[in-house]
Amino acid sequence: MFTGIIEEVGSIKRVSSRGANKVLEISTSLDVSPGDSISINGACLTVTENGDGWVKVEATAESLNRISLGSLYSGSRVNLERALTLSKPLGGHIVQGHVDSSGKISNLRKTEDAWKIEVAFSKDFEDLVVDQGSISIDGVSLTVLKKIEGPKFVVNVIPETLKRTTLYERRVGDNVNLEFDIIAKYIREQTRNTRNTRNTHNTHNTRNP
CATH class of the missing domain: 2.40.30.20 (Elongation Factor Tu (Ef-tu); domain 3)
Known part of the structure; x- marks a missing residue:
């Protein structure tokens, strides 16, 4: 971890x-x-x-x-x-190192204060991205600034993070490794299980009035 x-x-x-x-x-x-x-x-x-x-x-x-x-x-x-140890601060968010998918940088806007990086990603993971949620891009813990149609999301990367990572070298069209928030993945799985259980129960009741 x-x-x-x-x-x-x-x-x-x-x-x-x-x-x-x-x-x-x-x-x-x-x-x-x-x-x-x-x-x-x-x-x-x-x-x-x-x-x-x-x-x-x-x-x-x-x-x-x-x-x-x-x-x-x-x-x-x-x-x-x-890897994280018990003596190490959890300064970002929980990252497993299990890459879910590749994303592609679709837009990049540079200012003196930060870079706004827009990333296109697979629709299979759309429900795992929320505004102000956590995302890992090439292993870097970042906060989603906004999710937009595509699906795409935008992150704000400050100069200190750019200086300490390879994100400074990224350009439009580059592929990046994405890992979505583990908590969001557990919630999605639990929601699916609950929905499937309800559907099975409703089907059973319909067949056996």
Whole structure:
């Protein structure tokens, strides 16, 4: 589990293949060991090797189909965060590192105070996005400023966040990893279960007056 508060921006040193999987070697000063979980652009992966100033992780073919890590290359910069511990403040929101979908930046407006980033996303997740709700974009915890028709949503990114993450490098047309709020996902599932139970009960009563 993570917080969405990026600890460091790392750099991809090398990308290699192991069967259908991708092995990423990343330059970082973060203190991690083999077996530790680390969030890379919002995707929770396991450290397989480490050395002085670098770590290796491996992403399965299934993960690559869901997340945008497959497009990374040597020199790409990535958002990094180590797993949450009990001694670490929960400064953002609960981020599992389980990317739900890719989104696409559809508009970007820059001002001195902030960047307004508009992201188009799948209609399958439309009911998980609400104004002032939480969203993770490439592992960064952000607040939805507004949901608009598309479906799309807009986030406001302040200069401090831009400076500490790779969001500063994003451009219109770029794909980003999205993880929707876990609380919203539980509420949606519970609502569906309740609705299905009521429908089953009503059908039973209709057949057995």
